Amino acid sequence: MKRRTLLKAAGAAAAIGLTQRLYAFPNKPATVRWWYHFDDPKASPDGLIAEFEKANPTIRIHAQSIPWGGGSDYDTRLYTALIANHGPDTAMVKLRNLPQLVEMEVLLPIDQYLDGWPGKSDISDAIWKLHVAADGKHYYLPLQYITTYLYLRQDWFQKEGLQTPKTLSDFLTAARALTGTDRWGFGLRGDSGGVDFWCTFVIGGGAEFLKGELSTPAALAANQWYIDLYRKNKVCPPSSPTDGFLQTINNMKAGRTAMTIHHIGSANQLTQELGDSITAVPVPCGPAGKAWSTYGDGSNAIFANCVNPEAAWRWISYLSSAPANVAFNKLAGQMTVTTSGAKDWNLHPKRFVDATTQSLASARTLPLVEQTADFVRTVWPQTNQEELLGQAAPDDAMRKFEQIFFP
Amino acid sequence: MKGRMKTVLVTELPMLAILAFALGPWLWMLLSSIRPERDMTRTPLMIWPSTLTLAHHIELLERTSFVENLRDSLIVAAGTVMVGLGLALPAAYAFSRFRFRGRTTMRSLFLIINMFPIVMLILPLFILMRQLRLLDTYFALISAHATFTLPFAIWLLTSYMDGIPTELDQAALIDGATRWQTMRFVILPLVGPGMVAVGIYLFITSWNEYLFALVLAGEQVRTVTVALQMFIGENGINWGLLMAGGTLVGLPATVLFLLLQRRLVGGLTAGAVKG
């Protein structure tokens, strides 16, 4: 779902120097190579490119669609190309890889372009806050976003006389009430995307990504509560340890689970199948009133090797400005990042848009540090699966995570 | 009548059982590709479709680049077969017919090529191809595929050639033929079945190869394996297209083998040694 993003910090001095030279010749003819990925293989950015080139006759956009393949294919291509010095000028990237790209020094900071960009105010401060790198600079230009929320079968909730769960304990009560023959209260993801669920339950439930706070008694209790959803309370299907996006969404569609966590990207396919019986609400909060909704971005970044960063900036800022951004996200099936565009957003039913915008307040990302990518892809899934299967002790796992983030 | 009965029991029934195993999943895929996508999430599972639809196949062939991708895959696979056989045949002949110093070492050396996991070589190979300016060309993929299938091709062909008696070579040489002519006119016809097996192996391996096709090519040259990955998106898997694509992607190799399998006939019959 949310994948690593690649950000590269270029030598700032060289970059600024180059940019200033190019500012002096704004009409120099340029080709901008841009990598993107759309879920729908029939969707094409050609319309947007044509419109852009008409308004900017000296710039040609060479767009290349790279297979997403679950995320790792896109990343493999991008990494390999960047390491071999053969990457594009700009590409769609994700926050999760920001730390690594910064380390690799392949990104161009865009702060200089942001100051004075009219479209900046059309993107909410909450979103800008999430896009700052650890060194305080901006490398990513937000293009689309999602935040996770809780899907629930409101028809079943009504039938059982249950209220929308606001806290985690409400959530457990509802899940238990809705578990029956061939039906489970909650579809849990055990594959690497499941870390988002874990954050909602465990960080929301009392842990925190700060030194010492992944192994406090409250943190350990939250993790145990989460594991017990599967092991003790059995509100999740037996296949949960390796269930991924496809399984959790299909289980919702098939009427096997009552709730699960995902984001607006799947709203349309669920509504197509379930109609009004499916709705979404912000994720429940923990005992301290803290909630964790995972913020997932799609952003554009400019790479240090870009020959004409000014032209690249024109293209990506066009994509992140109101009319084009709305059109782009209609193609991508994600949420527009512009506030003005969100007002009349009609790609998804209103209740899902509301759940998304309401969740922005508690939207967070995993720590933007180097270890995160490996944590998400390998360490967390392996360890978590072992805990779910009873092969590893949950408390030990939390201490292991503490060690990884705060050695 | 008794013979026919025996054939059915001893040969045809077990064959059907094996084919049922081989084709079962593929047929299930075919069925999924001609029914509405929502059938997939019905419980309890509905085996027979409620309605049939060709929409997925039509969409695949008309509105995606699948046909071009098939063409790219075909070119790469055919190239791999030709280059692979062209390199492996002489090498196999050398290993089979000559006893020279370093023979065993060389044979083993080729095998070692396949012992290293390719995924760890992809980065240096990308850099190499880039320096040779070969990225995103048919040649890049054909040569990469041919290289990594070479060990198998050589070893298999050597095995098949070992089954051909060396007396045939001697007879030709005594008659004044050169080594080249011996290989071309005596050995080659007899190693026909072996070449079919190796040829199909080369074709299929190249056809299904994914990692090189993704990294070393991808824009101008995009094979079906890479194209299919386009259907696996962030927010969903385009299941209908994937099933349609999956059903079609196995057909070229199958048809090819259907045409070639007639050559899988015993090459050595009495009287093959011409005077």
Added chain:
Amino acid sequence: MNKRTTPWLLLAPALLIAGLYVLFPVAQALSMSLHYVNLFHPRTRPFVGLTNYLNALSDPVFWRSLFNSFIWVFGSVSMQFLLGFGAALLLNRSFAWRGVARALVIVPWALPSVIIGLIWTWMLDFNLGIVNALGTRLGLISSPIAWLSRPDTAMVAVMLAVVWQGFPFFAVTLLAGLQGIPAELYEAASLDGASTAGKFWHVTLPGLASVIATALLLRMIWVANSLDLILVMTGGGPGTATLTLPLHAMLTAWSGGNYGKGSALAVILTLILLGGMIFSLLGKRKQ
């Protein structure tokens, strides 16, 4: 062209291309295994000698992955061989629809790993898969099984998929080998009064010996190195239940960025396969 140089001339083209495409990357990988190489810190590459190897070997996950690889290779290849050999024997006989049968048997082999992985994952799905649906309806299993989520059944599941994929390789390779056995040998054996079983043991098997040995060796090396199917179906999970050595190497390098250690793991895998090959070659020499 004299007798000494001819074989080398024949080998030259193959050697050249292999040298170019393999020698250089492998040398690079070997070099990386002796350095600290992190994909995301490209500037620093200190020489660390055998540290990566020691780290790799002292990691319990390595030993788990080695164990998994062992089961994966020997278990699945033996089943692929048996099924493929049976198919080859049948396809060698004459019956009316033999041509079609031969072509259809290769369908599993002709599919890309990602398709095979996806279709088997779906067929084995807990709630929506046909295996559970048919299994319970036909009474073969009492309740649905979470095939890919249980450590005991996950390995069985991925092995089933790779056996399905791989048995046609043996079918075709051995069928071609069967064709190479001269008909006179069978006739002679019949004249000597040999039974069907006798002909099998004394004509078929010896005639096929070389091809069988080669096919087994090649297929074992291929399966040992493959990770596509497992990656798609389980990602190595649940936990480390299906994590094989090449997958472990890849994840170490690409997910963790620890390219040095990943290269070391790949070299270890290569050495193990090399050792196995030498061992089997020595065994053959003794005969």
